[in-house]
Amino acid sequence: MADECIFCKIIRGDFNTEFVYETENTVVFNDINPKAPIHMLVCPKVHVESLNELEDKNLMAELIQTVKDVTQKIGLKSYKTLINTGKEAGQEVFHLHIHILGNK
Ligand code: 5GP
Numbered sequence: 001m002a003d004e005c006i007f008c009k010i011i012r013g014d015f016n017t018e019f020v021y022e023t024e025n026t027v028v029f030n031d032i033n034p035k036a037p038i039h040m041l042v043c044p045k046v047h048v049e050s051l052n053e054l055e056d057k058n059l060m061a062e063l064i065q066t067v068k069d070v071t072q073k074i075g076l077k078s079y080k081t082l083i084n085t086g087k088e089a090g091q092e093v094f095h096l097h098i099h100i101l102g103n104k
């Protein structure tokens, strides 16, 4: 866990953020500044800086399964997913997250 990482703080409950969905190794919460009517972020609980640092293949699979499960849970059949990797690509929070963007 990175002490100063905002998503690690969210994940450990420092801000009482509501989790839309949670698995053993992943969490989903709403983006604070949504760019679509539905904008959720899927994160690993463990601190991984970006996709470039993700090596655990089981965790990769769990993250994608979480995308499927949370969208199914809320009845969202059509959505976009996005992972920004690196500053130049627009990554602002250096704790891996998959954006899920959809309409209500
Ligand atoms: P990135 O640009 O790194 O791919 O996306 C970071 C996302 O995290 C942005 O969409 C931003 O709105 C969101 N974000 C930044 N800080 C917080 C926060 O404290 N809480 C929540 N829920 N989302 C955040």
Ligand code: ZN
Pocket: 001, 002, 005, 006, 007, 008, 009, 046, 047, 048, 094, 095
């Ligand atoms: Zn972190």
